[in-house]
Amino acid sequence: MSDINQAGSAEEHQAPGALVEWEQRVAGYGGEPPFVEEPEYGSPIVLALKDAAIAAGIAAALFLFFIGFRTDINLGGLELTTRWQAFGISIVAVFVGRLAFRMLFWGSRQKGGRSLATRAIESRKGTPLSEHFARHSGKVGAFALAAAIVYPIVILWAFPLKDKQFIDLGILVLTYIMLGWGLNIVVGLAGLLDLGYVAFYAVGAYSFALFAQYFDVGFWFALPVAGLLAACWGIILGFPVLRLRGDYLAIVTLAFGEIIRIVLLNWYTFTGGPDGISGIPDPTFFGLAFARGDDNLPGLLGLKYDSAYKQAYFFYIILLLAMITNFVTMRLRKLPLGRAWEALREDEIACRSLGINTTNTKLTAFAIGAMFGGFAGSFFATRQGFISPESFTFMESALILAIVVLGGLGSQMGVVIASIVMIGGFELFRDLAEYRMLIFGLLMVIIMVWRPRGLIATRDPSAILKQRQSISADMVAQGEGH
Amino acid sequence: MTDKMPLLYMQGVETYYGNIIALRGVDVAVFEGEIVTLIGANGAGKSTLMMTICGNPQARSGQIVYDGEDITHLPTHEIMSRSIAQSPEGRRIFPRMTVMENLQMGAMLTDGASFDRDLERVFDLFPRLKERQHQRGGTLSGGEQQMLAIARALMSKPRLLLLDEPSLGLAPMVVKQIFQVIHDLNRDEGLTVFLVEQNAFHALRLAHRGYVMVNGKITMTGTGAELLARPEVRAAYLEGGRHEAAE
Ligand SMILES: Nc1ncnc2c1ncn2[C@@H]1O[C@H](COP(=O)(O)OP(=O)(O)O)[C@@H](O)[C@H]1O
Ligand SMILES: [Mg+2]
Numbered sequence: 264m265s266d267i268n269q270a271g272s273a274e275e276h277q278a279p280g281a282l283v284e285w286e287q288r289v290a291g292y293g294g295e296p297p298f299v300e301e302p303e304y305g306s307p308i309v310l311a312l313k314d315a316a317i318a319a320g321i322a323a324a325l326f327l328f329f330i331g332f333r334t335d336i337n338l339g340g341l342e343l344t345t346r347w348q349a350f351g352i353s354i355v356a357v358f359v360g361r362l363a364f365r366m367l368f369w370g371s372r373q374k375g376g377r378s379l380a381t382r383a384i385e386s387r388k389g390t391p392l393s394e395h396f397a398r399h400s401g402k403v404g405a406f407a408l409a410a411a412i413v414y415p416i417v418i419l420w421a422f423p424l425k426d427k428q429f430i431d432l433g434i435l436v437l438t439y440i441m442l443g444w445g446l447n448i449v450v451g452l453a454g455l456l457d458l459g460y461v462a463f464y465a466v467g468a469y470s471f472a473l474f475a476q477y478f479d480v481g482f483w484f485a486l487p488v489a490g491l492l493a494a495c496w497g498i499i500l501g502f503p504v505l506r507l508r509g510d511y512l513a514i515v516t517l518a519f520g521e522i523i524r525i526v527l528l529n530w531y532t533f534t535g536g537p538d539g540i541s542g543i544p545d546p547t548f549f550g551l552a553f554a555r556g557d558d559n560l561p562g563l564l565g566l567k568y569d570s571a572y573k574q575a576y577f578f579y580i581i582l583l584l585a586m587i588t589n590f591v592t593m594r595l596r597k598l599p600l601g602r603a604w605e606a607l608r609e610d611e612i613a614c615r616s617l618g619i620n621t622t623n624t625k626l627t628a629f630a631i632g633a634m635f636g637g638f639a640g641s642f643f644a645t646r647q648g649f650i651s652p653e654s655f656t657f658m659e660s661a662l663i664l665a666i667v668v669l670g671g672l673g674s675q676m677g678v679v680i681a682s683i684v685m686i687g688g689f690e691l692f693r694d695l696a697e698y699r700m701l702i703f704g705l706l707m708v709i710i711m712v713w714r715p716r717g718l719i720a721t722r723d724p725s726a727i728l729k730q731r732q733s734i735s736a737d738m739v740a741q742g743e744g745h
Numbered sequence: 746m747t748d749k750m751p752l753l754y755m756q757g758v759e760t761y762y763g764n765i766i767a768l769r770g771v772d773v774a775v776f777e778g779e780i781v782t783l784i785g786a787n788g789a790g791k792s793t794l795m796m797t798i799c800g801n802p803q804a805r806s807g808q809i810v811y812d813g814e815d816i817t818h819l820p821t822h823e824i825m826s827r828s829i830a831q832s833p834e835g836r837r838i839f840p841r842m843t844v845m846e847n848l849q850m851g852a853m854l855t856d857g858a859s860f861d862r863d864l865e866r867v868f869d870l871f872p873r874l875k876e877r878q879h880q881r882g883g884t885l886s887g888g889e890q891q892m893l894a895i896a897r898a899l900m901s902k903p904r905l906l907l908l909d910e911p912s913l914g915l916a917p918m919v920v921k922q923i924f925q926v927i928h929d930l931n932r933d934e935g936l937t938v939f940l941v942e943q944n945a946f947h948a949l950r951l952a953h954r955g956y957v958m959v960n961g962k963i964t965m966t967g968t969g970a971e972l973l974a975r976p977e978v979r980a981a982y983l984e985g986g987r988h989e990a991a992e
């Protein structure tokens with residue numbers, strides 16, 4: 264057997280890089296073709312202009328009939344009118360847009376001959392922006408938290424007339440951050456595409472609403488119960504989809520979300536159906552209510568009653584809930600369970616071969632993700648005071664998923680940024696009514712072109728099993744030149 | 746061969762994918778301290794056999810016994826927690842995790858107490874991995890990924906190591922390097938290895954015993970040298986291997 268020894272000696276004389284290079288060359292010959300790209304010749308500006316001209320040409324061909332001509336029903340039949348001005352404007356818009364894109368986002372294309380596809384691959388390693396975030400994630404997070412804590416105070420002080428509106432917006436953003444973080448466990452960490460996440464939001468909301476209605480319990484009591492119930496539903500959903508992945512999983516979870524909504528809609532005697540449930544109580548502060556009267560909280564503190572105080576209280580509740588979600592997720596990532604989720608996302612078969620119980624791993628992901636959805640749902644119910652199945656449509660699931668994907672799967676900070684941008688943007692453009700969706704869609708396209716793996720694509724390594732700090736010893740050894 | 750009980754044996758194992766039979770009554774035995782190889786053409790059912798040992802898919806009939814215990818109907822994670830480790834076909838390292846994290850995944854089922862020592866051991870075996878411990882798995886070369894896959898399997902301190910085509914798609918030099926490590930592990934630590942290979946020449950030279958699989962059935966068995974000498978083995982499996990040997 265030891266004749267293998269001799270065979271190995273030949274390569275020991277080679278430079279260390281040679282072996283790698285050789286391997287890569289062989290892989291290049293044998294396996295998939297290496298990434299070869301047609302080089303583009305010419306100056307970048309000319310190329311960009313040419314590219315933009317082609318885009319404009321295609322647009323012209325398409326828009327000629329869509330925009331250039333217009334038909335109206337008239338007495339004598341269809342009347343054809345031409346709209347050359349609109350046609351021209353749209354083509355110019357395409358030309359300028361394409362040129363801008365090319366200059367801004369694809370600028371580096373010429374240098375290394377890199378296309379979007381290669382950039383997508385590279386961004387796995389993390390682009391400068393995400394590296395930057397990863398390095399400073401602690402500081403950025405602390406700053407964001409501090410900003411969130413002072414937000415209502417600043418608003419109350421600075422915008423006394425619009426305070427309710429602004430705090431409301433903050434609550435909304437935080438709710439979506441929390442939902443995004445909850446879904447991030449399922450989609451971002453465990454890699455299970457869940458299109459029915461809103462179901463757990465609904466379960467949480469209805470749990471509290473129904474408990475309040477039938478048993479007259481308060482928010483703080485109902486909150487853990489709602490979370491628990493949602494977690495149970497997470498497991499109920501988890502079981503049938505254990506063997507599914509990707510598209511199939513997405514379809515079943517989508518159906519699950521709809522089933523929950525339709526049951527809520529049709530079980531009139533229990534849930535009130537489309538009428539919903541109203542009169543859901545407000546949360547108290549250690550038994551004290553935020554209401555008018557001297558023996559309620561603002562009165563006791565000697566403040567004049569202002570409903571904005573209640574809003575601020577809501578804000579801090581959802582901030583607390585969201586931070587708990589974040590904290591638990593970050594903790595779990597450093598534990599074997601969290602690592603198992605990530606491994607599951609990467610390669611399920613490898614997980615099994617390492618002895619990981621993939622069934623339990625998936626079920627816990629569903630359950631814990633659902634639990635946070637349930638918490639958020641309870642909060643939603645108490646904040647609105649009224650819920651109906653209309654609040655839990657597929658659009659909500661899609662929005663939450665969009666936040667997670669745009670933020671960068673698995674990235675906590677990405678969810679925050681995406682929520683602020685999307686929900687904030689939504690409210691900002693509220694006056695634009697139907698154009699809102701257009702802008703929203705455009706934004707998504709731009710982000711996906713610009714950063715195909717989400718705003719923050721870096722995944723920072725986590726240590727679950729500690730390795731003793733042997734690094735210093737190594738460096739000493741190298742320094743001494745052993 | 747010895748009279749003692751094999752560490753692992755399969756008896757009349759039949760495995761199906763749906764209604765399609767993939768293993769047609771397989772008998773295989775692996776004794777403690779041996780390197781046993783299973784060779785066969787593409788699609789013969791080698792990977793299926795290895796996966797059947799791991800319970801994924803489970804055998805429909807027959808029996809698989811490991812260390813005196815019937816593991817035929819145990820779920821995969823139970824089987825893998827019994828000092829069996831596997832480097833599956835196609836390496837299947839976790840591409841977005843660093844080398845270190847991949848290795849930690851391998852040690853997931855241990856109590857972590859001996860993690861440092863185990864880590865040192867695999868870094869001794871594959872110094873390249875030590876250099877690249879903070880690099881993401883997906884950015885390693887093919888050979889390095891294979892080393893990582895084996896190292897990850899070793900992190901659980903197995904008694905029996907199952908390897909599915911570790912030479913797949915690698916340069917001959919790298920294959921030699923990897924086979925050398927397998928050889929050393931077996932010689933120095935007495936690790937039992939069950940090696941599935943298409944690269945029959947190298948595998949049979951490395952192994953103490955070998956099995957030849959054709960179409961879901963074991964057709965030949967013998968020591969590595971015996972099988973290497975058999976004309977039908979040479980004709981069927983060594984045409985490609987001899988070219989490599991000439992390197
Ligand atoms: N997941 C699967 N589903 C259905 N058939 C499979 C599956 N995996 C393998 N097979 C079939 O089982 C047979 C044996 O495959 P495999 O064990 O992968 O062969 P080998 O590893 O020897 O190349 C092949 O005919 C293959 O098509
Ligand atoms: Mg195979």
